Amino acid sequence: MSAEVPVIDPTAFDFSKPIAGIEEIRAVNPHRYEFEMLSGIVHVDRASHTIVGYKDTTPNDFWARGHMPGFPLLPGVLMCEAGAQLSGYYYTTQKIGDPGVLLGLGGIDEVKFVRQVRPGERLVLVGIGIKVHRRLTRFRVTGFVGTERTFEALITGVPLGKLEELRGA
Secondary structure, three states: OOOOOOOOOOOOOOOOOOEEOOHHHHHHOOOOHHOOOOEEEEEEEHHHHHEEEEEEEEOOOOOOOOOOOOOOOHHHHHHHHHHHHHHHHHHHHHOOOOOOOEEEEEEEEEEEEEEOOOOEEEEEEEEEEEEEOOOOEEEEEEEEOEEEEEEEEEEEHHHHHHHHHHHHO
């Protein structure tokens, strides 16, 4: 990481007082049911393009039964999806793109998985905007359980269009 990229301590936030809970996230992100990969947002700073959120996992999550029986692990692809949803939340709430535009997943690069996430653990997601523009975003997203790093990925987001039009409204 370069010297100008801020270092964020994932334990430095009060998770009992999120700035956005599930209802506020639902007002921004269209994901529902099994694919709601964010439980809360605890930090957003437009000046440094940083955002911190989390996903609380449970033994009842859809993936826990089949990935893998007797030793359930949060799939790495879902960690990346959580990072993409975090980036999309930032894009929309910070009004990076035009109003109503949905940021979609454009790519995932430089992915590393270094620790498992088990049911009952909180996955904390730290996103740092490397490139933040209305037509393209790149966020370095790092996941943590406590102070232990779980994964890191460079998430690229691209605008897909206005959500109402995409839904056919």
